[in-house]
Amino acid sequence: MSAAGEPVSLEQLRHRLAEGVPAGSSDDDSVRRQWWAALATLQEDFLLPLGAQQGVWMASPLPALHEPALLQQLQGWVWAPAELGDLLQAGSPLLPPGVSTAPARAAGGFQRLPLLEADGTDPLLLVLTPRLQVAMALLGDPGQRRLVVRFDPPTLSAALSLLDERLQHTDPKQGQRLRQAIQALGPLQSDEQLAQRFWPRLAERLAAMAPSLTLQPLVHRSAAADATAASGPSSELALLEALTHEVRTPLATIRTLIRSLLRRSDLPELVRQRLQQIDGECSEQIDRFGLIFLAAELQREPPSEDQALARTDLARLLEQLEPVWRQQLLRRSLAMELRCSPELPPVLSDPARLETVLGGLVDRFSRGLPAGAVVRLSLQPAGARLKLRFSASAAVLVEPGEAAAAERVGPVLSWNPGTGSLQLSRQATQRLFHSLGGRLAERAGNDLTVFFPVAQA
Template identity: 55%
Template sequence: MSSPTFTDLRERLAEAVQPGQCDEIGVRRLWWAALDTLQQELIRLNVSEGIWLAAPLPALHEPELLQHLQGWVWAPEHLDQLRRGVAALPPRLGLPIKGSMDAKSEGLFNYQRLALRHDDGQDPVLLVITPSLQVALALHGEPQQRQLLMRCDPTSLGDVLSLLGRRLKDQSPNDAEQLHAALEALGPLHSDEQFKERFWPGLAERLTVSAPALMLQPVVSAETKPENASDDLNLLEALTHEVRTPLATIRTLVRSLVRRKDLPDLVMKRLQQIDVECSEQIDRFGLIFHAAELQRQPTEANLARTDLESILRSLAPGWSEQLKRRDIRLSLDLDRGLPTVMSDSHRLEAMLGGLIDRSSRGLPGGSELHLGLQAAGARVKLQLHVVLPGSATGPANASPAREELGTVLSWDPTTGSLQLSQDATRQMMASLGGRYQPRRDRDLTVFFPVQNDAD
């Protein structure tokens, strides 16, 4: 009998379930909301022991869980290249690459890593077994028929665990023995029959506050990808996940401290700064993650009327505060009464923040970032223009020296900063209805189509 694949596992979870009706972006939103819902439920139950098994990347990130649960993660085989592929990154972004992670030496990362096979597919799977709650989550389905699967019935979970046990025994007998011992140590399991009645309403509530950075949508591209493009995208998605996960953990710990009332003002201020910095980097790497998804699974864009002027005015105060910390000033020149454009307001917010970051990163203190919005015939023109202190011209205002790292990333060797490549930025803006045009130096222009009465 051949070793089970994760495709087999997903198909078992999908038995007796009607096909889904989601597109790729919608089902990914469901996945992230489901992870949050499940983790908060486990925290509410005060779980202190258990196991989790996931693919193709780690799914759990809450520190209250990771310090108690033992994990096994099937990740892309090329994850071992991360240290070589991103050797230019600062040491603080070092990743847990090899073998098992000791909780005392590696903080919250406590899992064994194994290699995925080509026939495992890329859709995520998570199985959590604790004495008080057992749940399996997965994404499944063909394009435009995607769905989130959640099973907590003993029969389905028993079959899934059996498949994973066989896979682990074939791939790593020592890990299979450890899994068996961990399950034995849990003792009798209580099946919570009421969990599904709490899960779906909880997931719906979380969808209403989903972060825009998790909802960027791909566009159709007929470009032929190199044969190793899939491996490169696996690597990049693994990198962005591994960066965002510890940042999310740090932010969670910081927010738990901020709730205390006995901290000095200076400590409180520093904690709030850490929170903001973590959030910005999580959003930045979220854009990179979804740029990689865009390359992997292009789909048609769904656009609707969007009040771009209102979006810019509402986001400008936050951008100003962000730039102020680097001694950069943001000035606005937004025409009033502009027609609505065709885009997606929620996803556009995250992308606009990415453009602000792209134009301002590495600027010297005293610089100014000018944001303009004007009518341009049948389009609305968004412009970003950089003015350096003392002079707006000359070598000091030249574009940063960026080197392309594959189809998604560019790297500034003078600062070590990673950004979306020009092609990836152009394609992501196209998915939001915008025509992206980089100008001289750091300047850029984006044209958005005006909404017609017939639209």
């Protein structure tokens, strides 16, 4: 406990875990990929092979474990933001109708505890079983991020002491339950070779993880932006960022396993087709939630007119992306048409970031269309700009006013009760395109246009 009588923060715990570990040099996106791979490695390669066993786990700011067998066997405690309760109430647009909102311990094997402002929102996980004990955390300033994984008993003992001190101050009853659960494990065996086996497996998994467009860093926050976000009401955005990362974690694991199966030559053709469909759905959702995360990051940035844009061949970019989008739409029984005027000049934008945001716009535009509709994209000159227009076949145009049925969910998301679709809000989408030099204009019905400035010779 601090000298002022404040409870131990989880940020203090992360720094204790990092003692003696070299400083990091990763950006946030890179270190998050390491976290996802470490979670999958820990669960699939180390915990599950141990079979049924007792144990406890502690995590923040969301449950890190996602293997059902582990959640059923182990007792858990999760320090989560208070806003999480509001977002998961019955009737919330983040939950489909009929989903139970029973206490988390009954549904997923963990007890929820309040997250304090000083705790931060970086992920943290401790797991204790009779045969394996480990602590994992992310921490560090922008550009100096790092993944810390500790197996050594002295560090784990110090971490548990800090958590016990925290619970004695904030929730003595839960502190007693945690101590009893740890004592019930009996003598703990520590494998001295565990770290030597863990890091090579983590490296193999990272190498096998196929990259996703929105796993690339699209928004780089400055120190001034971090200070602005910390001083403002950013807890909702921080929670949204954490949620999107946690959604993508199991999806990335599923996709990695599927792609390892697809390398086999003895698969029946029907099985191969089904696996390819699942792979496509996983990739689509990983990219979709990644774009939501990036929109939340951008929302926390202060407005700036200083944009680093470059000459971008938009027509060529659209032609390169057309097969990917066509396949994506085909899974929803939608068709696609692309028409580009000849000899179009380049525009000012950022091709790497634009590729991702345009993919998100295709998803957002097509999500409410019925099967059989045709998504039409056209690119043509419009004075000193190029006009990229999205439209749908006339038979499925919605009536004026239907587009306004979407309800905003915070500063980034909107929710359409009629279709059950959760997507980026119009304001968040406009800001994304503004950061890329574009201007989004959305009319009533299925019709929207993005204008990009033509690059000077």
